[in-house]
Amino acid sequence: MKTYILGLSCYSHDSSASLICDGEIVAAAQEERFTRIKQDKCFPRNAVAFCLRFAGISLGDVKKIFYYEDPEEKFKRIMSTAFTSGWSGARSLFFDTPAWLLDKLYVKKKLSNELKEFSSTIPCIEYISHHRSHAASAFFPAPFEKALVLCIDGVGEWDTTTAWKGEGGRLTKIWETRFPHSLGLLYSAFTHYCGFKVDADEDKIMGLAPYGEPIFYDQIMYHLIHVADDGSFTMNMDYFDYATGEKMTSPQFDSLFGGPPRVPDSELTQREFNLAASVQAVLEEVVLRLARHWQAQTGFKTLCLAGGVALNSVVNGRLARAGIFERVWIQPASDDCGGSLGAALSGCYEVVGQKRVVNVNDSMKGCYLGPAYSRDEIRAFLLSQHCEFTEFSTHKLCSKVAEILSEGNVVGWFQGRMEFGPRSLGARSILGDARKPKMQSLINLKIKHRESLRPLAPAVLKQHAGEWFNAVKSSPYMLFAHPVCEQKRLARVDSPPFQSGIQKLCEVRSQIPAVTHVDCSARVQTVDGVYNPLFYQLLSAFHQQTGCPLLVNTSFNMYGEPIVESPHDAYRCFMRTAMDYLVLGSFLLSKRNQPQWRERVNSTDSSRD
CATH class of the missing domain: 3.30.420.40 (ATPase, nucleotide binding domain)
Structure with a gap:
């Protein structure tokens, strides 16, 4: 049984x-x-x-x-904190x-x-x-019989950072840091102070960091957090209000960094860029110290990571390249x-x-653990919406879509089982040609409806990843940021001697500018075809046609909305944005051939009715 x-x-x-x-x-x-x-x-x-x-x-x-x-333990922590x-x-x-x-x-x-x-x-x-x-x-x-496990987030019941020995079917906690001392909450405090939403926009701070300089690093390390050589840390709670208050930071925090928090949706300034760069540098330093110490203590050659901080691909990339562990695997x-x-x-x-x-x-089965829709279900939905579409065989579909992408079009790609977690990995994705200099701003502004400075990620054929990105071994889940190879970068010609802040976005830095961040890095997804053969075939077709083995891959959604789940979600997002084509299973749709879109309030997905 x-x-x-x-x-x-x-x-x-x-x-x-x-x-x-x-x-x-x-x-x-x-x-x-x-x-x-x-x-x-x-x-x-x-x-x-x-x-x-x-x-x-x-x-x-x-x-x-x-x-x-x-x-019950969480309630005890809240009561204990309040009483003291x-x-x-x-x-x-x-x-x-x-x-x-x-x-x-x-x-x-x-x-x-x-x-x-x-x-x-x-x-x-x-x-x-x-x-x-x-x-x-x-x-x-994880693909390890035993490993060191580090968990870093805001707070659970009491724990904010923990180290574990993973052996066979057993986990043994070997170290903990307890609330209110928290790397995740330190990062969230800067997320709040820079005018973004806590527990939602921390990735924006990571994305802003390369636009600034870590000029506040010493202030953070001296005033806000004390970090020992082994990575253990305590925070000066005089600067924070999250333990029992309604805000993340205190007036002392404001005074230390020269004024009140940025007003949400107001113009970003150099101060926010520098604050982001500084807290990112602090986070990287603490995590590296923790990793070195606990590797030495356990002797384990492999590392596993989880917790919200483990989604920081820049930290992960530094860990992978530091040589502390032979392999790093992240949930x-x-x-x-x-x-x-x-x-x-x-x-x-x-x-x-x-x-x-x-x-x-x-x-993890490639993280493709969610629902899928059959050909008949998708076709029934398209007919119910009176859509114009063409059906292709697998080979012809990939060849046609590769051609469409090479012409500078943006394609919504809906295939197979939906991804579990925050990343689109080729099942619910928006795709574009990474060679096009304007592709990043096009997708961010006209499709995702978000800030133009947000970096986009490349999906690359695994066997060619090392030709384009340094130190890439395997990154199937888009969780490591790695530098673009020197031979793929462009020499700086006629560029200003010094650029700061958002001005850095204008420079074309590599042969794949749409996925090259301002620090010449990229959050890489390697694709080997084991769990998503169709996505692999599409990348292969694009490589065969263009000589480039990678595409822009970003999540299939508009800003503020979840990633699409159903054909109805995908079609609605397609029609509400500047996407040029939509692929639903074996069906290809062109925007210009679709009936006029009428927004419906409280519409429900009828694709499985």
Whole structure:
């Protein structure tokens, strides 16, 4: 009899559901993709339904359910912090305690009530601590029998940074840093101070960093955080307000950096660029110290990473190139959405006792763990919308789309199972020709509807990655930033002797300017065709036609919206933006041939009705 384990994360940030069967990852999805509510925190009803439907089982077939954190321990941390924080803590107690006592503490009861729509018999529900969930998501799918595991985020119950030994089917915590001392919250404080949204826009700080200089590095290291040689750290809480207050930073923080936070949506200045560069440099230094110390302590030659900070591809790239470890593997869904997967994996191996079998690639199946739509379902949807389309065989489709891309068109690419986690990896992607200098601003401004300075990422044939990017071995999940090779860069001709801030965006730095950031790096995705052969065939066709083995690959969504899940989502995004072509399965659509688009309020996806 098969043993099914269901993992859940919800009620806090970016809810999701994951299903494991006898140690194999069967399905995983975020609730936001179905509800179209960015980072939806609600019970993942649609994600659970998908997981069960995909496996062809009912909830009654599930042996156990594991939840990605322990709300009772989280409540203890909130109460303890409040009691030791004077007047601000008293205010926190007044406003926060009722919600916890009346609702937030009783997660098992809430989950049981929500799950009753699936079955009258609810499997046993157990809590897995937040950082253990992160550690499990990083280690158990990794291609290593043993590894050091580092988990770095804002905060779980108490932990903010932890180190673990991963061996076989067991995780052992060997070190922790507790709230309020947090690298993730330090980074989020600068996200807030630079005028962006906490827990959503930290990637913008990473993207802004190369536009500035780390002139505030010493101020941060002297005033805000004390870092020991072994990477352990403490923070000066006089400069922060997040422990019990309503803001991330205190007036002392404002004074240290010369004024109040940037007003959201106002013009970015050199100060924001320099602040981003400075906190990015601090983060890199601390993580490298931690990695060196714990590698020396454990002797492990492999490293696994998870937690929201593990999505910082610049840090990851530095780690990979530092030579501290022979291999570094990072959970693609490193943030809280991956908590459901980690909880399920921890439950599977550490509670139920399933024997772990290491996959030499990894066990994530390319991260293609979400829903897929059949040819008939897609065709039925297109006919219902009165779309004009042409169907192609696989070979002809890839050849035709490669030709379309080489002509400078932007293509929405919808194929196979949806990705799990924040990155589009060739299943729900927007594609473009990286050789076109204006492609970055075109996609950012006219399609993604976001800041023009946001970097775009390349998807490159794995066997050619080393010809274009330094130190690339394998990066299937777009989690490492690496320098563009010197031979692919362009000599600076007639450029101003000094450029600062946003002016740096105007310079063409390489043969692939659309994916070359201002520091001549790129967040690389290597494609080998194992889990997404069609995407590999498309890149191969583009390479054959142009001599260039890579394309711009960015997530298929508009700014502020989740990545598309269904043909309806994809078509709506296609029609609302400046995309030129859309590929849905084997069907190719040209924008100019489509019927006039009429926006519908509260429209629902009828593609599976």
